[in-house]
Amino acid sequence: MNPVTNSRPRGFLLKNLSCVEVNDKIIAFSPYSGKMWAAPAGSEKDILAAGEMFRPLIARQGKRQVSFICTTDCLQRCVYCFNRGGQGNALLPTETAIGVLREVTKIDNSPLSLRFFGGEPTMHMKLVRECAGWVKDRGIEPSFSITTGGYAALKDMEWMASEGFFFTLSVDGPPEIQARQRPLFAEQGSGLIEPEETLKLLSAWGADFKVRVTVTSQNVHMLPDLVSYFHGFGTKVIHMEPVTLSGRATALESLRPEEDLFIEKLLAAIDRAASLGVIIINSSYMKLLDSDSGYCECGINNFVVGTDGRISFCYESAGDCGTLSEEMKGGRYNEATGKLELSGPGRCGGDSLPAECAGCYAKFVCNGGCPSRNIADRGDALKSSGYFCRLTRAIYPEIVARLAREAGLTQ
Numbered sequence: 001m002n003p004v005t006n007s008r009p010r011g012f013l014l015k016n017l018s019c020v021e022v023n024d025k026i027i028a029f030s031p032y033s034g035k036m037w038a039a040p041a042g043s044e045k046d047i048l049a050a051g052e053m054f055r056p057l058i059a060r061q062g063k064r065q066v067s068f069i070c071t072t073d074c075l076q077r078c079v080y081c082f083n084r085g086g087q088g089n090a091l092l093p094t095e096t097a098i099g100v101l102r103e104v105t106k107i108d109n110s111p112l113s114l115r116f117f118g119g120e121p122t123m124h125m126k127l128v129r130e131c132a133g134w135v136k137d138r139g140i141e142p143s144f145s146i147t148t149g150g151y152a153a154l155k156d157m158e159w160m161a162s163e164g165f166f167f168t169l170s171v172d173g174p175p176e177i178q179a180r181q182r183p184l185f186a187e188q189g190s191g192l193i194e195p196e197e198t199l200k201l202l203s204a205w206g207a208d209f210k211v212r213v214t215v216t217s218q219n220v221h222m223l224p225d226l227v228s229y230f231h232g233f234g235t236k237v238i239h240m241e242p243v244t245l246s247g248r249a250t251a252l253e254s255l256r257p258e259e260d261l262f263i264e265k266l267l268a269a270i271d272r273a274a275s276l277g278v279i280i281i282n283s284s285y286m287k288l289l290d291s292d293s294g295y296c297e298c299g300i301n302n303f304v305v306g307t308d309g310r311i312s313f314c315y316e317s318a319g320d321c322g323t324l325s326e327e328m329k330g331g332r333y334n335e336a337t338g339k340l341e342l343s344g345p346g347r348c349g350g351d352s353l354p355a356e357c358a359g360c361y362a363k364f365v366c367n368g369g370c371p372s373r374n375i376a377d378r379g380d381a382l383k384s385s386g387y388f389c390r391l392t393r394a395i396y397p398e399i400v401a402r403l404a405r406e407a408g409l410t411q
Contacts, residue, residue, distance in 0.1 A: 008397075008398075009021065009022040009397035009398055009400065009401040010022070010397060011361040011362060011393065011396060011397040011400075012361050013359060013360065013361040013363075014026075014028065014044055014047065014048070015048055017029070017030060017047070017048075018030075018361045018362065018363075018364055018365070018400075019044075019047070019361065020361075020396075020397040020400040020401055020404075021041055022397070022401040022404070022410055023410050023411060024040065024041050025038050025039065025040060025041060025404075025409070025410050026038065026039050026040070026041055026043070026044065026047060027400055027401065027404040027409060027410070028047045029288070029400055036400070036403065036404060036407065036409060038404060038409035038410065063110075063111050063112065063113045063143070064104065064110065064111070064112050064113065064302075065112075065113040065114075065115065065302040065303070066100060066101060066104055066112065066113070066114055066115070066302075066303050066305065067114075067115040067116075067117055067302065067303065067304040067305065067315065068092055068097050068100075068114075068115070068116055068117065068121075068127065068131070068304075068305050069083075069092060069117050069118065069119065069304065069305065069306045069307055069315070070091070070092055070116055070117065070118055070119065070121040070123070070124040070127050070128065070307075071089065071090065071091050071092065071118055071119040071120065071121065071123050071124045071307060072084075072085065072086075072087070072088040072089065072090045072118070072119045072307055073085070073086060073088065073089040073090070073091075073118075073119050073120065073123050074086040074118060074119045074120040074123070074149070074185070075120050075123065075149060075151045075184060075185055075192070076120070076149050076151070076182045076183060076184055076185060077182075077183050077184075077185055078149075078170075078181060078182045078183075078214075078248070079180075079181055079182075079183075079248055079249065079252070079255070080181070080214060080216070080243045080244070080247065080248055080249035080252070080255060081247050081248050081249075082244060082246045082247035082248075082249075082315075082372075083118075083119065083247060083315075084247050084248055085118060085119045085120065086119070086185060090307040090308070091124055091127075091307060092124070092127060092305065092306070092307040092309075093309075094126055094127045094130050094131070095335075096305070096309050096333055096335060097127055097130075097131050097305065098130065098131065098134055099333055099335065099338050100303065100305050100333050100340065101114075101131060101134060101135065102338070103333070103338070103339065103340045104303065104340075105135075105138065105140060109138065109139055109140045109141075110140075110141075111140070111141040111142070111143070112135060112140050112141070112142055112143075113142075113143045113145070114131060114132065114135060114142055114143070114144050114145075115144075115145045115146070115147075116128050116131075116144075116145070116146040116147070117146075117147050117304075117315055118147070118148075120148060120149055120151070121146055121147070121148060122146070122148055122151075122152040122153070122156055122157075125153075125156050128146070128160075129159070132144055132163060143164075143166070144160070144163060144164065144165045144166070145165060145166040145167070145168065146160060146165055146166075146167055146168070147168040147170060147212070148167065148168070148169060148170070149169070149170050149171070149182065149195065150169045150170070150171055150193075150194065150195030150198040150199070151184065151192045151193070151194060151195065151198075152192055152193060152198065153191070153192055153193075154193050154201075157193065157198060157201060157202070158201075158205075161201075161202065161205045161207040164208075165207070165208075166208045166209065167202055167207060167208070167209035167210075168209070168210055168211075168212050168239075169195060169198060169199065169202075169209060169210070169211050169212065170182070170212045170214070171195045171199070171211055171212070171213065171230075172213050172214055172216075172219055173213070173219050173222060173226055173229065174229060175196075177218065177219050177222070178195070180218055181214065181216060181218060181219070196233065199211070199230070199233035199234065199235060200233050200234065202234075203233060203234025203235070204234070209235075209237075210235070210236075210237035210238065210239055210281070211230050211235050211237070211238045211239070212239045212241075213226060213238060213239065213240045213241070214241060214242075214243050215240055215241060215242045215243065215257055215262060215266075216242075216243050216255045216256070216257060217254060217255055217256065217257050217258070218255075220257035220258075220261055220262055220265055221261070221265060222265075223240060223265040223266060223268065223269040224265065224268045224269045224271075224272040226238070226240075226269070227269050227272045227273045227276065227278055227280070228272065228276070230278075231273075231276045231278050235278065236277070236278055236279060237278070237279045237281065238269075238273070238278060238279070238280055238281070239280075239281040239282070240266060240269065240280060240281070240282055241282065241283060242256060242257055242262055242387075242388070242391070243255050243256055243257075244370075244372070244373050244376055245376055245377065246372070246375075246376040250376075256387065259387065259390055259391060259394075262391065263391065263394050263395055263398075266280070266282060266395065267395070267398055270399075270402075282395065283366070283370070283388070283392070284362075284365070284366070284391055284392040284394075284395035284396050284399070285365055285392075285395060285396055285399040287364075287365050287366070287367070288365055288399070288400075303330070303340075305333065308332075309332050309333040309334075309335065310331075310332045310333075311330045311331045311332055311333065311340070311342070312330055313330050314371070314372050330342055330343060331343040353367060353368045354368045354369075354374075354382045354383055354384045355382075356383070356384060357369075357384055360389075360393070361393075361396075361397075362392050362393050362396045365392065365396055366388075366389075366392045368382070368384055369384045369385050369388055369389060369392075370385070370388070373385045373388055
């Protein structure tokens with residue numbers, strides 16, 4: 001993306017359309033049609049005259065998703081872990097996971113997205129292998145994904161790559177940053193490949209993966225250089241998000257990057273990435289062309305199953321490792337009856353927009369923000385996090401302005 005020069009983009013709402021004013025032009029982005037229009041500043045009526053702006057997007061049902069919190073144990077002791085990984089060593093019983101799959105798939109054999117999370121899910125490869133095998137043996141069209149810190153046995157990584165897994169590697173930077181933010185537990189990790197080697201191998205194997213960087217006050221200044229660093233290992237997609245103050249980070253306000261500095265460095269990272277052919281993802285704009293499905297995919301055809309069999313619609317509230325309020329819970333799997341007992345839809349599907357967001361130009365891209373972050377920052381899923389709200393309101397217009405420039409709508 002080309003950087004925007006001249007005046008800084010300004011966002012505003014026009015008849016429920018998200019607009020950005022930049023360089024004497026108004027760029028209107030429609031969440032209904034997924035298109036952008038441009039008009040000289042002061043000619044808003046020309047924007048509103050485009051009837052296609054209000055044509056609804058076709059609602060997507062989405063693929064069914066089941067996510068397993070495989071274990072609360074972990075090879076690392078990340079200073080900000082919302083699940084406090086490694087403070088327990090509970091395992092999700094493989095029989096429970098298969099039972100959930102049996103219940104979810106008993107109606108039909110439609111495609112299923114199966115996700116493995118932790119703790120460190122590669123510490124419970126028995127569950128990963130058996131669940132993947134169970135789905136494939138029944139002729140269900142699967143997609144597999146795993147979120148890992150990148151420390152794993154070579155044979156396990158090879159097997160997952162051969163099965164077409166999508167990998168999310170949680171890595172915050174070079175070894176010195178890892179040692180500060182994601183320290184390896186001294187008694188574990190021997191004989192395993194390390195994150196840098198994992199990245200090299202995944203790239204060499206042609207595996208589909210992204211790097212997930214948690215941005216703190218300790219690595220925010222490095223964001224552009226981190227793009228170059230990860231690109232050196234063949235990384236094509238990097239997801240950068242500020243730390244959420246929950247779990248181990250609940251009282252660590254100083255760990256959160258200063259807002260203006262994060263905005264500056266993220267935009268610089270986006271510009272660096274564009275020159276290298278790398279994609280940068282951030283929640284302030286990642287739903288730009290997918291505004292019909294809430295803040296994220298959680299709560300939409302999705303179960304997150306904790307190690308105790310409890311069901312949630314969010315990784316941060318799943319089972320015995322969850323740190324958020326009970327309103328995010330959705331039921332449990334009853335091992336005695338072999339049935340799912342659902343207690344309600346929860347709030348993590350983004351169905352309700354906080355009242356304070358009604359007049360915001362960025363509401364279509366954030367849908368009121370992440371309910372988990374809202375709870376962590378303000379104690380209520382329906383009260384938008386002030387910190388992340390301000391970031392979105394600043395970054396979103398910059399991204400729209402860059403896209404408009406690339407499309408030739410502005411100079």
